Amino acid sequence: MIKILNIGMNHETAPVELRERLATEPNNALEALAFMREQECIKEGLFLSTCNRVEALLTTDEVEKARKLILSLMSRLGRIPEEQFRSSLYTHEDQGAVRHIFKVASSLDSMVVGEPQILGQIKEAYVLATTQKTSGVILNRVMHRAFHVAKRVRTETEICETAVSISYAAVELAKKIFYSLEGKKALLIGAGEMVELAARHLMSQGVSAMVVANRTFERAVEVAKSFKARPVSLEEVDGQLLDVDIVLTSTAATDYVIAHSQVKRCLKKRRNRPLFFIDIAVPRDVDPKVNSLDNVYVYDIDDLKGLVALNVAQRQKEAVKGQRIVEEEVVKFEKWLETLAVVPTIVSLREKADTIIDTEWGKSSSALKELSPEQKEAVRVLTRSVAEKLLNDPILYLKGKASRPTLNSYLDVVRKLFNLDGDKGERS
Amino acid sequence: MIFLWFDLALFFELLATGGFIVYLIKQKKWAFRYAYWILLAGFLCHTVFLGYRYYLLGTAPVLNLKSALSFFSWTIIGVYLLFQAKFRLMVLGSFVAPFAAFLMIISSAMPWIQEPIKPIFKSVWLTVHVGTIFIGNALFAMAFVAAIMYLIQEHQIKQKRLGTFYSRLPSLATLDSINYHALIYGFPFLTLGMITGSIYAQFALGSYWQWDPKEVWSLITWLFYAALLHERLAVGWRGRKAAIMSILCFCILAFTFIGASLWLGGYHSFDSLGVREAL
Numbered sequence: 001m002i003k004i005l006n007i008g009m010n011h012e013t014a015p016v017e018l019r020e021r022l023a024t025e026p027n028n029a030l031e032a033l034a035f036m037r038e039q040e041c042i043k044e045g046l047f048l049s050t051c052n053r054v055e056a057l058l059t060t061d062e063v064e065k066a067r068k069l070i071l072s073l074m075s076r077l078g079r080i081p082e083e084q085f086r087s088s089l090y091t092h093e094d095q096g097a098v099r100h101i102f103k104v105a106s107s108l109d110s111m112v113v114g115e116p117q118i119l120g121q122i123k124e125a126y127v128l129a130t131t132q133k134t135s136g137v138i139l140n141r142v143m144h145r146a147f148h149v150a151k152r153v154r155t156e157t158e159i160c161e162t163a164v165s166i167s168y169a170a171v172e173l174a175k176k177i178f179y180s181l182e183g184k185k186a187l188l189i190g191a192g193e194m195v196e197l198a199a200r201h202l203m204s205q206g207v208s209a210m211v212v213a214n215r216t217f218e219r220a221v222e223v224a225k226s227f228k229a230r231p232v233s234l235e236e237v238d239g240q241l242l243d244v245d246i247v248l249t250s251t252a253a254t255d256y257v258i259a260h261s262q263v264k265r266c267l268k269k270r271r272n273r274p275l276f277f278i279d280i281a282v283p284r285d286v287d288p289k290v291n292s293l294d295n296v297y298v299y300d301i302d303d304l305k306g307l308v309a310l311n312v313a314q315r316q317k318e319a320v321k322g323q324r325i326v327e328e329e330v331v332k333f334e335k336w337l338e339t340l341a342v343v344p345t346i347v348s349l350r351e352k353a354d355t356i357i358d359t360e361w362g363k364s365s366s367a368l369k370e371l372s373p374e375q376k377e378a379v380r381v382l383t384r385s386v387a388e389k390l391l392n393d394p395i396l397y398l399k400g401k402a403s404r405p406t407l408n409s410y411l412d413v414v415r416k417l418f419n420l421d422g423d424k425g426e427r428s
Numbered sequence: 429m430i431f432l433w434f435d436l437a438l439f440f441e442l443l444a445t446g447g448f449i450v451y452l453i454k455q456k457k458w459a460f461r462y463a464y465w466i467l468l469a470g471f472l473c474h475t476v477f478l479g480y481r482y483y484l485l486g487t488a489p490v491l492n493l494k495s496a497l498s499f500f501s502w503t504i505i506g507v508y509l510l511f512q513a514k515f516r517l518m519v520l521g522s523f524v525a526p527f528a529a530f531l532m533i534i535s536s537a538m539p540w541i542q543e544p545i546k547p548i549f550k551s552v553w554l555t556v557h558v559g560t561i562f563i564g565n566a567l568f569a570m571a572f573v574a575a576i577m578y579l580i581q582e583h584q585i586k587q588k589r590l591g592t593f594y595s596r597l598p599s600l601a602t603l604d605s606i607n608y609h610a611l612i613y614g615f616p617f618l619t620l621g622m623i624t625g626s627i628y629a630q631f632a633l634g635s636y637w638q639w640d641p642k643e644v645w646s647l648i649t650w651l652f653y654a655a656l657l658h659e660r661l662a663v664g665w666r667g668r669k670a671a672i673m674s675i676l677c678f679c680i681l682a683f684t685f686i687g688a689s690l691w692l693g694g695y696h697s698f699d700s701l702g703v704r705e706a707l
Contacts, residue, residue: 176585179599271664274600291586295667303588310590 001341002043003063004138006097007070007089008055011111014088021078022054028077029125032056033132035073041065044136046129046143048104050121052111057101059138067091098142098333102326105146106153107160114159114315119150141336149329156325159318167198169307170278170299171205174246177276177297182206187244189213189237189258190251191223194280198248199227211244213237215251241266247277249285257285264293280304339402345411346395348420353387394418430484431540433477434498438532440470441505444521445529452522452596460518467505467525474502485545488555490562492698493689497535499558500685501528503566507610511570515606517598523573553628561621565681567614568653572678574606575671582668604666607674615657622646633695642696645684652677 009019022028029047036045036058045058054074060066071089075082092100103109107118126143129135135143154160174181186207188199191214199210210229213236214220220231232240234257241247241263251257258277267275277298279286284300291298361383368376394414401410415421447463450456478499481489489495508524511517581597584590597603625643626636637643656673659665665673689697 173585176581176594176599177601179601268664272666274667294669297585299588306588307590 002059002061002138004057004059004094004097004142005063005066006055006057006092006100007067008048008053009085009088009090010053010055010109013090014085018078018080018085018088019051019054021080022074023049023051025077029128030132032073032077033129033134035069037132037134039066039069042069044139045134046125046139048122048125050118052118053104053109055104057097057139057142059136063093094337095330095334098145099326099330101142101146102149102329103323106150106322106326108153108319108322108326112165113319116160119147123147138337138340142333145329145333149326152325152329153322157318157321159315159322166194166280166301166304166308167201169304169311170198171201173297173299173307174202174276174278175205177274178245180206181246183208184245185209185211185243186246186248187211187213187237187240188223188227188229189234189247189249189285190215190253190281191219192250195248195250196223196226198278198280202246202248203227207246211240213240215253238262238266241275242269245273245276247275247286249277249279250281251285252281253285254283256287258287258290260287260289260293263290263296267293267295278304335403338407339399341407342398342402342411345398345414345420349391349395349414349418352418352420353391357383357387430477430480433473433480434536437470437474437477438536440466440473441501441525441529441532444470445525448522448525452519455596457518460521463521463525464512467521468509471502471505471509474498474505478502482555486550487545488558490558491545491549492538492541493686494535494538494540496685496689496698497531497538500562500565500569501531501535503562504528504531504569507563507566507570511606511610514609515602517602517606519577519596519598520573520606523577524570527569527573548632551628551631553624553631557621557624557628559621560617560624564614564617564619564621565685567610567617568674568678568681571607571610571614571674574603574610575674575678578603578607578671579668579675582671600667604670607671608660608666611653611657611660611674615653618650618653622650638695640694640696641692642684642688642694645680645688645692649677649681649684652680 011019028049032047032049033045036042036047036056041060041062043059043061045056048055048057056070056073058066058070071082071086074080074085074089078085100109105119105122107114107116110118122143126135129139129143171181174184178184181202182205184207186199186202186209188195188210191212203210210224210227211232212220212224212227212229213232213234214223215234217231217233220233223229224231237258247258249257263275272295274295274297277286277290277296279298279300282301286298286300288298288300290296361380368379371379398410398414401407404410444463444467447459447466451459451463478489481495485491488499490499504524505528508521508528511520577597578600580593581600581603584594585600625646629638630636656665656670656677659673660670688694
C-alpha cells in the first residue's frame with residue numbers, strides 16, 4: 001500500500017542554526033531530488049527548502065526505510081550528524097502529510113501566518129520536482145490541491161490582508177495616505193538596520209528618490225551608496241522637508257530632531273502636500289505635536305507596533321477559518337486517494353483480459369489465417385468488446401465501493417475470483 | 429404607465445443601495461457587481477421616466493419639489509457612473525447610492541400633482557438652465573460625499589485608531605482627488621447654470637436679475653464655491669480644510685435648493701412654479 005510521507009523541520013521544531021545549514025546551499029533541492037529518484041522504495045518525491053523550513057514530501061510503500069533514507073540525506077546535505085537533528089524532525093503520514101502540506105502552502109504553518117512568499121517557494125519546489133520527473137500521479141494531485149487550498153484560504157479569509165511587520169505596516173499606511181508610492185521621495189534621517197529595512201521596503205514599492213541625512217556625513221555617504229540615494233548633512237534637512245513625501249527617522253539623538261515649528265514653516269511652501277513621518281527611533285526623533293498639523297502624519301515605533309499587534313490578533317482569528325478550509329480539502333483528497341486504491345486491481349483485471357485475448361488469438365491464428373485483414377480486425381474487436389463488457393460491471397462495482405471501510409475485502413475477493421495474483425506473484 | 433418607470437427606478441435604486449451596503453460590510457466583489465448593474469438598470473428606468481415626462485410636459489420635469497428631487501437623484505447617479513468609470517473606486521457607490529436613494533424616497537413620498545404648465549416654462553432656456561445647474565449640483569454632491577469619506581479616513585489615520593472603515597475606504601490622496609475634480613467640474617456648470625438662468629429671465633421676465641431669494645442664495649453659494657476653488661488653486665488648500673469647506677458649501681447649496689424654494693418665496697419657489705399665480 002502506497003503511503004504519503006512528509007518529513008521535515010520548521011521554525012517551530014528546529015533552531016535557526018540547524019535550518020540555515022540545510023537551506024543555504026542553493027543546489028540542495030536538486031541533489032535531494034536526484035537522491036530520491038535513485039531510491040527503489042521512494043516512488044515520488046518533492047523537496048522544499050526555505051529559510052523557515054526544510055522538508056521532503058514523498059510516496060513510498062516502506063515507511064521506515066524511506067524515513068531513514070531521508071534522514072541520511074538531510075544529514076549529508078547539511079553536514080550534520082543525524083542524532084543532532086533527529087529530535088527536531090516531524091513525520092506526517094497520509095492524511096497528516098496532506099494536511100500539513102495544505103497548511104504550508106496556504107501559509108497557516110508559517111512563522112508569520114499569512115505571509116505570501118511561501119506559496120511561491122512551494123510552487124518552485126514543485127516545478128523542480130516535475131522537471132526532475134520525481135513527481136507522479138499522487139504528488140501531482142497533492143500539489144495541485146495544495147495550490148487550490150492556498151487560493152481558497154487567500155480569497156475566503158482575510159489572512160493576507162493585514163501587515164504584520166513594522167516596515168509592512170508603515171508601507172501600508174503610506175499607501176493609505178498617498179495611494180501609491182510610485183514617484184514619491186523619501187528622506188532617511190539616521191542609519192541603522194531597522195531604517196534600512198524599512199527603506200528597502202519603500203524602494204520596492206516604487207519610491208523613486210531617496211535622500212540620506214546623518215550626523216556624521218561619512219556615514220550618510222556610506223548608507224546612501226547602498227540605496228543609490230543622495231547624502232546630505234543634518235543641517236540640510238530643513239530644505240529637504242520642502243521636497244520629500246516620507247521621512248524615516250532613527251537617530252540616536254536624545255532630543256527631537258524634527259521640531260513642530262520646523263515642519264509648520266515648510267507646509268505652506270509645500271502647498272500642503274501630505275507629509276508622512278515614520279519615527280522608529282527610541283527616544284523619539286519627531287516631536288509628537290507635529291501630528292497635529294494638517295496634512296502631516298506622524299507614526300512612532302509604538303504606534304506601528306500597536307498596529308502590528310492588532311493585525312497579528314486578526315490573523316489568528318482568520319487562521320481558524322483557514323484551518324476549516326484545509327480540513328474540508330483534506331477530506332476531499334482522501335476520497336480521491338481511496339478511489340486510487342482500486343486502480344491497481346482494475347489495471348490487473350484489464351491486463352488479465354488482454355493477456356487472455358492475446359494467448360487465445362495466438363492459439364487460433366492458424367484457423368483464422370484464411371480471413372481477410374478486415375475480417376481479422378473485426379474478430380479482434382469482437383473479442384475485445386466481449387471481454388470489456390464482461391469486466392465492466394465488476395469494475396463499476398469496485399469503484400462504487402472505493403470509499404467503504406470494507407474495500408479491502410472486496411478487492412481481495414475480486415483478486416481471488418479472477419486469480420489476479422496467482423501466477424504473476426505479488427502485486428500491490 | 430409612466431409612473432411604473434418611476435417605481436421601477438425607485439425599486440432598483442433601493443436594491444442597489446442594499447447591494448452597495450452589503451459590499452461595504454462584507455467586502456465581496458460580487459456584491460459590488462450586482463449593485464452596480466442594478467443601479468445602472470435603475471438609472472435607465474429613471475432616464476426613460478424623465479424622458480417621457482419631458483415629452484409630456486414639453487419642458488424639464490423639475491417644476492415641483494417632488495420632480496426636482498427625483499431629477500437631482502438622477503443627475504447624482506449619472507455623475508457617479510461617470511466617476512466610477514474614471515476612478516474605479518468600488519466603495520464610492522456605497523456612499524453615493526444611499527444618498528441618491530434617500531432623495532428618491534423623499535420624492536416618492538410626495539403626492540403627484542397635475543399642474544398645467546405655463547407657456548413660459550416651455551423654453552429651451554429653462555431646460556438648459558436647470559440641466560446645467562443640476563449637473564453642477566450633482567458634482568458638488570459628489571465632492572460632498574468624497575469629503576465625508578475623506579474626513580472619516582483622515583480621522584482614523586490621524587488618531588491612529590484604524591477601525592473597520594480604514595481598510596474599506598480608499599487612500600486620502602484618492603478621496604482628495606475626487607473632491608478636487610468634482611469641484612473643478614462642478615463650478616463651471618454652476619456658473620453656466622446661473623448665466624443661462626439670467627438669460628432666460630431676461631426673455632421670460634424682462635430682467636436679468638431680480639434679487640429673487642433663490643437668486644441671492646445661488647449667488648452666495650457660488651461665492652462660497654468660488655472661495656473654495658480659489659483656496660485650492662491659488663493657496664494650495666487640500667485635505668481636511670478643503671473637505672470641511674466643501675461640506676459647508678454643500679450645506680449652503682442644499683439650503684438654496686430646498687430652503688429657498690420652500691420658505692423664502694419669490695418666483696423660483698415651487699408654489700409659484702405651480703398653478704397659483706405668484707408672478
